Amino acid sequence: MKTLICDKPFDLHYVEQAIPQAKDKEILVKVSSVGICGTDIHAYTGNQPFFSYPRILGHELCGTVHELGQGVTTDFAIGDKVALIPYVACHACPSCLSGKTNCCENISVIGVHRDGGFSEYLTVPEGNLLKVNNVDDQTAALIEPMAISAHAVRRADIKPNEAVLVVGAGPIGIGAAAIAAADGANVIMADTQPERIAHVQRELKLPTLNPLDDDFHEQLSAAFGGSLAQTVIDATGNPRAMNSAVNHIRHGGKIVFVGLFKGNLEINDPDFHKKETTLMGSRNATPEDFCKVQRLMEEGVLKANIMLTHTFDFNTIGNRYEADVINNKALLKGLIKIS
Numbered sequence: 001m002k003t004l005i006c007d008k009p010f011d012l013h014y015v016e017q018a019i020p021q022a023k024d025k026e027i028l029v030k031v032s033s034v035g036i037c038g039t040d041i042h043a044y045t046g047n048q049p050f051f052s053y054p055r056i057l058g059h060e061l062c063g064t065v066h067e068l069g070q071g072v073t074t075d076f077a078i079g080d081k082v083a084l085i086p087y088v089a090c091h092a093c094p095s096c097l098s099g100k101t102n103c104c105e106n107i108s109v110i111g112v113h114r115d116g117g118f119s120e121y122l123t124v125p126e127g128n129l130l131k132v133n134n135v136d137d138q139t140a141a142l143i144e145p146m147a148i149s150a151h152a153v154r155r156a157d158i159k160p161n162e163a164v165l166v167v168g169a170g171p172i173g174i175g176a177a178a179i180a181a182a183d184g185a186n187v188i189m190a191d192t193q194p195e196r197i198a199h200v201q202r203e204l205k206l207p208t209l210n211p212l213d214d215d216f217h218e219q220l221s222a223a224f225g226g227s228l229a230q231t232v233i234d235a236t237g238n239p240r241a242m243n244s245a246v247n248h249i250r251h252g253g254k255i256v257f258v259g260l261f262k263g264n265l266e267i268n269d270p271d272f273h274k275k276e277t278t279l280m281g282s283r284n285a286t287p288e289d290f291c292k293v294q295r296l297m298e299e300g301v302l303k304a305n306i307m308l309t310h311t312f313d314f315n316t317i318g319n320r321y322e323a324d325v326i327n328n329k330a331l332l333k334g335l336i337k338i339s
Contacts, residue, residue: 009046022069035060059086059111102284147285149175160184165229173235
C-alpha cells in the first residue's frame, strides 16, 4: 500500500508498506477520504507538542471495513462505511471511569501518538469506529472536527433561543455554530477575516460580525435584542480574543474555550466576578458527541460544504503539501481523497 509519512519536520514523502493485518479486536479499514487538521499542519512544521517522528498523520477519516480481526464482537460487516473516532482511551483512569474518555489521563490519538490515515489502509480498534453507511464520504471524514464542535456545544448546555456568540470562523467554530443553530440557539459568528465571514454567510446563512469594528458591542447587543451574549464559544486559540471573551457576555453568562494556545490567560477579575461568569474548557469529544454528529449528518443538517474548501488527490498532495496546504492562505478545510 502507498503511505504518506512525516519523517521529521518539513519532510513528508511516500513509502510503500505492506498492508497491515487486523489483530485481535481490530478492524482493517480501506481509507477513502481523510481530512487535514491543524494538527497535521503543525506536525509538519515542527510546532506540535507531545509529538514524535516518524509519524503517519491523519485522524479525520472515512473508509470501508476491509477485514475483521479475531474477537471482533461489534456489529460491523465487510464493506460497511465507517468513520474514525481517533481517541484511544485507557478506560481505567478516573476520567474514563467518570465518563470523560475525551480527557483520559493516558489518551492516545490515532494520527498523533500512533500512526494515522494518510495511508491506503489502517487498522483500528473496533471501539474506535462508527458506522456511517448513510453519509457521503467527504462529510463522514469530517465527523471528528464536528464532534469537537458538538462537545463544546454540549459543555455550554445551550438551550433553544439562547443567544450564542461563536468567535472564530475556522472549522471548529463553524461546526459549533451549525450545531448550536441546529439545537435551536440564536447564533451569531464573529471573525476578523472577510473571506471567512463571507463563507459563513454563504454556507451557514448565519449573521456575522467583525470584533475589530469600533461599535462591535453595539452591533452585538442590537442583534441579540438589547443584551450581550448568554454564551460565548471561543474557537480562536487567540489570547487576545480569549482574554476579551468576558466582555461579550451578559451578567450570568457562560464562556467555553474550545480553542487553546500555549500561555496564560489574563481575564479582568472584577468583570469576571460581577457577571458571575461560568468558564469552561472543552477538549476532544466523547462517543455521545460523535453519535449526535452522525445523526445530524444522516439528517442532512451537517454537510462537508459548511467547512470544506479544498480537496486534494492522495497520489500528488505529498509532493505539494507545503504549497497547497501549509502556505495556502485560502485554505479553510482540506480533505484528501484516497480511494
